[in-house]
Amino acid sequence: MIRPASSLARRAATASSARRTLATTARRCENLPKSTSPIVSKLNFFNSVTGDGTQIPTYRVLDGSGKPLEGAEVPEIDEAFATRMYENMMLLPALDNVLYNVQRQGKISFYMTSYGEEATIIGSAAALDMEDEVLGQYREMGVLLWRGFGLDNVMAQCFGTSEDASSKGRQMPVHFGSPQHHFHTISSPLATQIPQAAGVGYALKRDPARRSKHIAACYFGEGAASEGDFHAGLLLASTIPSPTLFLARNNGFAISTPSTEQFFGDGIAARGPGYGIDTLRVDGNDVLAVLSAVRAARQRCLTQGRAVLVEAMTYRVGHHSTSDDSYAYRSRGEVEERKRVDDPSGRFRRFLEARGWWGEEREKEARERAKKGVMEAFRRAEGVGRGELGGLFEDVYEGEQPWNLVEQREELGRLLRKYGKAWGPWKNELGKFRGEGRDVMGGEGKSA
Amino acid sequence: MVSRLLLSRFAPALASARRPAAAVPRHAFMGIRRYATADTEQHTMTVREALNLAMEEEMTRDENVFIIGEEVARYNGAYKVTKGLMDKFGEKRVVDTPITEMGFAGIAVGAAFQGLRPICEFMTFNFAMQAIDQIVNSAGKTYYMSGGNVPCPVVFRGPNGAASGVGAQHSQDYAAWYGSVPGLKVVSPWSAEDCKGLLKAAIRDPNPVVFLENEMLYGGHVVGLLASYWQGQVEKEGSDITIVAHSKMVTHSMEAAEELAKEGIKAEVINLRSIRPLDIDTIIKSVKKTNRLMIVEGGFPISSRARQFDYLDAPVERVTGADVPTPYATNLEALAFPDTPLITKVAKRALYRTN
Numbered sequence: 001m002i003r004p005a006s007s008l009a010r011r012a013a014t015a016s017s018a019r020r021t022l023a024t025t026a027r028r029c030e031n032l033p034k035s036t037s038p039i040v041s042k043l044n045f046f047n048s049v050t051g052d053g054t055q056i057p058t059y060r061v062l063d064g065s066g067k068p069l070e071g072a073e074v075p076e077i078d079e080a081f082a083t084r085m086y087e088n089m090m091l092l093p094a095l096d097n098v099l100y101n102v103q104r105q106g107k108i109s110f111y112m113t114s115y116g117e118e119a120t121i122i123g124s125a126a127a128l129d130m131e132d133e134v135l136g137q138y139r140e141m142g143v144l145l146w147r148g149f150g151l152d153n154v155m156a157q158c159f160g161t162s163e164d165a166s167s168k169g170r171q172m173p174v175h176f177g178s179p180q181h182h183f184h185t186i187s188s189p190l191a192t193q194i195p196q197a198a199g200v201g202y203a204l205k206r207d208p209a210r211r212s213k214h215i216a217a218c219y220f221g222e223g224a225a226s227e228g229d230f231h232a233g234l235l236l237a238s239t240i241p242s243p244t245l246f247l248a249r250n251n252g253f254a255i256s257t258p259s260t261e262q263f264f265g266d267g268i269a270a271r272g273p274g275y276g277i278d279t280l281r282v283d284g285n286d287v288l289a290v291l292s293a294v295r296a297a298r299q300r301c302l303t304q305g306r307a308v309l310v311e312a313m314t315y316r317v318g319h320h321s322t323s324d325d326s327y328a329y330r331s332r333g334e335v336e337e338r339k340r341v342d343d344p345s346g347r348f349r350r351f352l353e354a355r356g357w358w359g360e361e362r363e364k365e366a367r368e369r370a371k372k373g374v375m376e377a378f379r380r381a382e383g384v385g386r387g388e389l390g391g392l393f394e395d396v397y398e399g400e401q402p403w404n405l406v407e408q409r410e411e412l413g414r415l416l417r418k419y420g421k422a423w424g425p426w427k428n429e430l431g432k433f434r435g436e437g438r439d440v441m442g443g444e445g446k447s448a
Numbered sequence: 449m450v451s452r453l454l455l456s457r458f459a460p461a462l463a464s465a466r467r468p469a470a471a472v473p474r475h476a477f478m479g480i481r482r483y484a485t486a487d488t489e490q491h492t493m494t495v496r497e498a499l500n501l502a503m504e505e506e507m508t509r510d511e512n513v514f515i516i517g518e519e520v521a522r523y524n525g526a527y528k529v530t531k532g533l534m535d536k537f538g539e540k541r542v543v544d545t546p547i548t549e550m551g552f553a554g555i556a557v558g559a560a561f562q563g564l565r566p567i568c569e570f571m572t573f574n575f576a577m578q579a580i581d582q583i584v585n586s587a588g589k590t591y592y593m594s595g596g597n598v599p600c601p602v603v604f605r606g607p608n609g610a611a612s613g614v615g616a617q618h619s620q621d622y623a624a625w626y627g628s629v630p631g632l633k634v635v636s637p638w639s640a641e642d643c644k645g646l647l648k649a650a651i652r653d654p655n656p657v658v659f660l661e662n663e664m665l666y667g668g669h670v671v672g673l674l675a676s677y678w679q680g681q682v683e684k685e686g687s688d689i690t691i692v693a694h695s696k697m698v699t700h701s702m703e704a705a706e707e708l709a710k711e712g713i714k715a716e717v718i719n720l721r722s723i724r725p726l727d728i729d730t731i732i733k734s735v736k737k738t739n740r741l742m743i744v745e746g747g748f749p750i751s752s753r754a755r756q757f758d759y760l761d762a763p764v765e766r767v768t769g770a771d772v773p774t775p776y777a778t779n780l781e782a783l784a785f786p787d788t789p790l791i792t793k794v795a796k797r798a799l800y801r802t803n
Contacts, residue, residue, distance in 0.1 A: 133562065135558070164595065165595060165597070166594070166595060166597070167593055167594060167595045168595030168596065169595075170592060170593050170595060171593050175593070177594045177595070177597050177598065178597070179597050179598070184561060184598065185590065185593065185594035185597060185598050187585070187586060187590065187593070189581055189585050189586075192554065192581060192582060192585065192586050193558075194554070195550065195551050195552075195553075195554025195555050195557075195558065195582070196554050196555070196557050196558030196561060196582075196586065197558055198551075198554070198555045198558060199554065199555035199556060199557060199558025199559035199560070199561070199562065199564075199566075200558045200559065200561060200562040201558075202555060202558075202559050202564075203558070203559045203562035203563055203564045204562065206512075206514075206540065206564060207563075216558075216562075228548075228550050229550055229551075229554060229581075229582075231548070231551075232548040232550040232551025232552075232554060233551060233554060233555075235546055235548060235551055236545060236546065236548070236551045236552065236554075236555050239545075239546055240543065240545070240555070242555075394596070395591055395592045395595065395596040396591075396592050396630050396631055397591070397631070397633070397655045398591060398596075398599050398654040398655055399653070399654060399655065402724075402725040403725060403728075403729075404725060404726070
């Protein structure tokens, strides 16, 4: 503190310092400009989004034996809707069983099962509107089953037949897509669908026919949520804003990485409030809780026109894919125990039975029907061949094919005409295409 | 060979003590439109105005077209290319975003999947690296991989290549990077005519288009010809040597052509414009006439689009940027890119008129 020499200066200094003290006191009581953040004078670090340092609670309706919890509100459903949900929860693993084994037999190149996550997928699918735009990651075939995509279409994509409308034989199995069912084509790189979903939601908001009617629903795993795209997508859907529902399937594993190594915070739900969006954590193995949660979340999304985040806690019973053997990083015992203790289908079945909506006879019949349907579709798909060879060059661009592709197609035609019958490997491959490559070689009758 | 190259690179600096003058004035005129006067002066516009007008016209024509990016709305664009558009069309059609290229490129791609026609502006294409997965893997490949179910009519635009004094991470030329991705269309316009015509064509195109502008050209009244879209343009006819260039390098090549004309050499300058699809026919037609080919490109040597041709009397000359991250110091930066004296010198070498 400067002490001025003369008395005049001293009086002026005292007066001005008194003014300064008054002003500082007044400032200390106010908030920061344009902010309601309370001012505190004690250092207090926090790292939990709940007020008391506990984990974010998990919403549940049915207990482990399918009985509604005390005080829980069972969602509005009738017998037809409930049994439809259950039958889809049965169809999904029936399909998975066959296609997993078909891959092991070498008939398809790859497959991913959804074991353990049936309630998360079917429950959320049932809560959405049939015309809500869905952008999945790769374990959401259940949404397509719910929407009536059909087993034939599933088989066509996995086998890459000429009937594959999802990808015309250009993608790995499980990369489904269907504009008719409002299901965006699956893309391999993780989490790219997250900001894209924000864009889809934005487009829906801009469309007077669909605004306030439909949302974009985006699925991803807890591992994919580590990608930069996750941050980017939620940030944009919360700021632009756009009516996008983000559904995180926290199934405990990202291939071999357990969720305890995937993040240090309280799961994915803890991130939602970081973006200022309504967030909920739900028991993903309780199909009625998922149904309620996603219905409510969807409604908020529509009303607010902004992102909403739901984290469904579940468990990946199966391997990551046919390229993975999960017993290399977790014990068989752990898996069996989880299956026993928390089986989403069994839990719901007991609820249905308590209501008198299901029974042993129906179970047997439904199981057989599902299996039969899958086997029929499988056998049929085995008999449908591939598409035409020329499809290789199509759809790189919409509109006129660029000169370099026309040139390459003609070059391939020349090579096939010259060597197509003479060289064994090419001859074998050509035989698998519809038309045996004649569309590229230049019509019927043209030979080497 | 190495020493010759070294000599070529130092020649400009030795030839003139001062820094070679840029083809376009560094100070931007901020788009003062000149109307037809009593003189024979043409009505011209700057490259920036041309881009602005193209977007305005397309947004008026189709309400699905919208602009998204950083600083595009209230700030009128980091380089003022979107000036006035928020005022005219409102915040729903010109959307400011938080700082995440991955985010707004992703949201643009998703909006395009759902039927809108976004124009996604990157502040420079160097920052688009943070969104390259969305551009290459999603925008570029989805139409093909979805069996024709999901088109992606998005335009990614912004400044590309050399600027001035902005260092390596603001100066790279990505034409060859994007040009190697099937599924993308890649355009590198030069003149105001190019910019207006090609941007309108790009916005209307159902495919994803990477539209590579150049910051140094924005303020210039660059006059060129526009006969067609997606094809190269012969900007100056000649019979002795073909110079193929794109974007700012066309300016240097045109100047070099004038220099060469003083020595009686008639150079034909092709403004490549479309990197993918690459217009080989125009180049071949020209090389058949001149029998000598020179390619001038701002990017690094390994990525430049040189090809071998059958009609040559001399080896193809490639003039490219130096194989280094662009230095910051003005003198070093000037040496890192091709310029007019260098192009002139190499052209003469192709004509066997110099070492």
